Amino acid sequence: MATGRTHRPATRSRGIPEATVARLPLYLRALTALSERSVPTVSSEELAAAAGVNSAKLRKDFSYLGSYGTRGVGYDVEYLVYQISRELGLTQDWPVVIVGIGNLGAALANYGGFSARGFRVAALIDADPAMAGKPVAGMAVQHTDDLEKIIEENGVSIGVIATPAGAAQQVSERLIAAGVTSILNFAPTVLSVPDGVDVRKVDLSIELQILAFHEQRKAGEEAAAAASEPGSAVGGAAPAAAVVPPAGRTAAEARKGGPEGDVPAVMPA
Amino acid sequence: MATGRTHRPATRSRGIPEATVARLPLYLRALTALSERSVPTVSSEELAAAAGVNSAKLRKDFSYLGSYGTRGVGYDVEYLVYQISRELGLTQDWPVVIVGIGNLGAALANYGGFSARGFRVAALIDADPAMAGKPVAGMAVQHTDDLEKIIEENGVSIGVIATPAGAAQQVSERLIAAGVTSILNFAPTVLSVPDGVDVRKVDLSIELQILAFHEQRKAGEEAAAAASEPGSAVGGAAPAAAVVPPAGRTAAEARKGGPEGDVPAVMPA
DNA sequence: CAATCTTTGTGCACGCGTTCACAAAGGCAT
DNA sequence: ATGCCTTTGTGAACGCGTGCACAAAGATTG
Numbered sequence: 001m002a003t004g005r006t007h008r009p010a011t012r013s014r015g016i017p018e019a020t021v022a023r024l025p026l027y028l029r030a031l032t033a034l035s036e037r038s039v040p041t042v043s044s045e046e047l048a049a050a051a052g053v054n055s056a057k058l059r060k061d062f063s064y065l066g067s068y069g070t071r072g073v074g075y076d077v078e079y080l081v082y083q084i085s086r087e088l089g090l091t092q093d094w095p096v097v098i099v100g101i102g103n104l105g106a107a108l109a110n111y112g113g114f115s116a117r118g119f120r121v122a123a124l125i126d127a128d129p130a131m132a133g134k135p136v137a138g139m140a141v142q143h144t145d146d147l148e149k150i151i152e153e154n155g156v157s158i159g160v161i162a163t164p165a166g167a168a169q170q171v172s173e174r175l176i177a178a179g180v181t182s183i184l185n186f187a188p189t190v191l192s193v194p195d196g197v198d199v200r201k202v203d204l205s206i207e208l209q210i211l212a213f214h215e216q217r218k219a220g221e222e223a224a225a226a227a228s229e230p231g232s233a234v235g236g237a238a239p240a241a242a243v244v245p246p247a248g249r250t251a252a253e254a255r256k257g258g259p260e261g262d263v264p265a266v267m268p269a
Numbered sequence: 270m271a272t273g274r275t276h277r278p279a280t281r282s283r284g285i286p287e288a289t290v291a292r293l294p295l296y297l298r299a300l301t302a303l304s305e306r307s308v309p310t311v312s313s314e315e316l317a318a319a320a321g322v323n324s325a326k327l328r329k330d331f332s333y334l335g336s337y338g339t340r341g342v343g344y345d346v347e348y349l350v351y352q353i354s355r356e357l358g359l360t361q362d363w364p365v366v367i368v369g370i371g372n373l374g375a376a377l378a379n380y381g382g383f384s385a386r387g388f389r390v391a392a393l394i395d396a397d398p399a400m401a402g403k404p405v406a407g408m409a410v411q412h413t414d415d416l417e418k419i420i421e422e423n424g425v426s427i428g429v430i431a432t433p434a435g436a437a438q439q440v441s442e443r444l445i446a447a448g449v450t451s452i453l454n455f456a457p458t459v460l461s462v463p464d465g466v467d468v469r470k471v472d473l474s475i476e477l478q479i480l481a482f483h484e485q486r487k488a489g490e491e492a493a494a495a496a497s498e499p500g501s502a503v504g505g506a507a508p509a510a511a512v513v514p515p516a517g518r519t520a521a522e523a524r525k526g527g528p529e530g531d532v533p534a535v536m537p538a
Numbered sequence: 539c540a541a542t543c544t545t546t547g548t549g550c551a552c553g554c555g556t557t558c559a560c561a562a563a564g565g566c567a568t
Numbered sequence: 569a570t571g572c573c574t575t576t577g578t579g580a581a582c583g584c585g586t587g588c589a590c591a592a593a594g595a596t597t598g
Contacts, residue, residue: 019555025478029457043575052459056557063577071563071576088478089485096477103376110372113457113474118481158480181487182480188298188382190321198483200476205382207469208365208427209294209357211451212387214467215426216358218450288585312545325548325587332547340546340593 016087020061025117026051027058028084034077043074085118095122095154097180099171100163101131101141104186108162109137122154127167144171151178158182165189172199285356289330295320296327297353303346312343354387364391364423366449368440369432370400370410373455377431378406391423396436413440420447427451434458441468 030050034042044062048055062068062075068083069075085091096114098105101124108114109124124141126132132143142150150156159175161168161183168187175183176197185191185201193199299319303311313331317324331337331344337352338344354360365383367374370393377383378393393410395401401412411419419425428444430437430452437456444452451467454460457475460468 017555021482022475022479024482025472025475026459028478030459045575050459052461054557056559057555059575059577060556067577069576070565072565072574074575087482089481090478092485094477094481094484103379107372107376108473111473113472114477117474117478119474119477157484158477160477182484184476184480190295190299190319192321196487198480200480202471202473202476203294203382204377204380204471205386205388206291206294207453207471208363208383208388208429209297209359209386210291211427211453211467211469212358212363213290213293213356215363215451216361218465286585313547314545323587325589326585328545328547329586336547338546339595341544341595343545 016064020064021088023051023053023057023061024084024088026053027061028081028088028090031077031081031084035081039077041070041074041076044069047075090118092118094119094158095156096120096158096160097123097125097147097150097154097156097175098160098162099125099144099147099175100161100167100187101126101136102162102164105160105162106136108160108186109139119158122156123150125150127163144174147174148178151175151180156180158184160184160186161191162186285333289333290357292320292322292326292330293353293357295322296330297350297357297359300346300350300353304350308346310339310343310345313338316344359387361387363388363427364425365389365427365429366392366394366416366419366423366425366444367429367431368394368413368416368444369430369436369456370395370405371431371433374429374431375405377429377455378408388427391425392419394419396432413443416443417447420444420449425449427453429453429455430460431455 027047030047031042033050034047042050044055044059048058051058059069062080065083065087068080082091096119098108098121101109105124105126109121114121121137121139124136124139125144125147126141127144129143131141134141151159157180159172159180159182161171161175163171165187168185168189169191172183172185172191172193176193181196182198183191183193183200185199186203188203188205191199191201296316299316300311302319303316311319313324313328317327320327328338331349334352334356337349351360365388367377367390370378374393374395378390383390390406390408393405393408394413394416395410396413398412400410403410420428426449428441428449428451430440430444432440434456437454437458438460441452441454441460441462445462445466450465452460452462452469454468454470455472457472460470462468
């Protein structure tokens with residue numbers, strides 16, 4: 001289609017919706033699996049099933065990248081792998097540093113998924129002098145003192161923070177000052193960074209808490225179906241109200257009931 | 270406001286938007302920190318800043334839970350901690366099992382953020398017989414054979430999968446058959462589960478790929494600002510196009526150019 | 539007790555993302 | 569070459585989430 005497309009680059013190049021970008025790695029993974037099985041083409045329906053999304057959504061996502069795909073046939077697997085890789089910037093090599101080599105940092109260093117996708121762990125950095133020099137994932141841990149030097153010498157622009165929460169902000173500032181412009185943060189803190197720096201956060205306990213919310217809702221509905229006792233219906237198998245509300249309130253306490261009226265039941269008089 | 274609230278429970282109890290639920294743990298963390306510093310009250314503005322969100326959004330989020338908060342003053346920290354904990358189901362104890370005790374599984378087992386939030390690691394399970402009995406995080410690893418028994422005896426409803434991708438689907442099926450209804454999946458695969466089972470996925474490499482996309486865009490814009498050479502502008506410091514497009518295409522290849530016109534430059538004739 | 543000041547709670551509008559549904563496009567069989 | 573059949577690409581409608589802006593509520597001060 002080298003014919004009628006001279007006016008769209010600006011619209012599309014920066015116009016790929018964030019939600020679509022977040023799904024591209026998913027498609028890429030599914031396509032890679034198909035590629036390894038030497039499947040030549042896939043329909044949007046098949047690929048959508050493999051990636052766990054709606055086929056219409058997948059087609060719209062691909063439409064932002066361009067018109068790859070042949071009507072009546074589907075998409076060429078290899079070609080699409082290449083296009084998505086290129087769009088995501090995976091046709092080049094991204095050196096990353098991991099800061100904070102505790103349990104999680106070590107797990108990340110050993111994680112095969114990084115190198116498989118064009119990411120190269122350039123260095124492991126830790127603040128503990130006792131860690132310095134120790135081999136983790138076949139690589140010697142380096143001390144925080146050399147952070148700036150490491151970033152600059154390796155041209156690192158992506159940093160992974162796996163430190164305790166208390167150290168994260170300071171580490172991020174040093175990383176950014178040294179030239180890092182993208183951060184993947186595993187520390188349970190909100191990082192404040194200047195404009196132009198991207199931060200993505202992964203918080204393991206948050207995910208569990210979201211699951212707990214839904215789990216509780218399921219249990220609550222079950223119980224509500226059996227008996228509609230407002231005081232003790234919530235919290236299926238495990239004993240509810242292991243925590244009592246704090247006593248630090250005075251006026252507000254008496255005034256406000258819980259949302260369902262089940263709080264008074266567990267509130268101390 | 271204890272007066273006119275007799276018709277809302279149904280609207281609210283199941284009406285908390287998913288986006289709000291996902292932010293509650295964030296608020297909870299910020300509030301816990303304030304609580305430890307013995308701060309009695311916070312305004313929506315302050316709390317929003319601490320949680321890294323917009324204050325209007327925070328107030329709207331809280332409004333789904335009920336009318337906690339006092340106009341002119343703010344929110345009572347302790348009271349809010351309790352309300353959010355209760356809403357998230359953290360006032361009860363959730364036993365979880367971790368399946369797959371590799372680097373990541375071990376890191377999760379050692380992760381303090383779980384027990385701090387009402388989650389209790391009930392068991393560590395691995396398929397490798399050599400792992401069985403080994404202590405990880407002060408707990409003996411158990412073999413997959415006993416998975417069902419462990420789930421039932423401990424009343425586990427939340428499972429964490431940290432196995433290789435190939436084993437994840439089968440593990441999930443066994444977990445679900447044994448009674449688990451919520452799964453946190455770290456394996457890079459799409460799990461297909463029956464209705465009523467919640468799955469949340471965390472994929473470390475996907476997060477990095479999203480960062481790489483933005484990183485590439487930054488580099489591309491920089492380069493585009495300097496020179497507007499369409500063939501080689503993309504890919505700042507690192508050499509672009511380390512991967513060449515596959516040769517498996519015939520007709521489609523000639524027909525379709527890249528989105529910016531930069532594909533022809535790296536395509537083999 | 540009245541006036542003022544602070545901060546919540548929310549109605550409203552806007553924009554993004556999702557989904558439906560279908561016309562256009564291309565392969566394939568006859 | 570023609571018609572049929574499959575699948576893409578996308579216009580349009582819908583719904584959710586976000587942010588603004590303000591009225592209502594309560595504390596506080598004189």
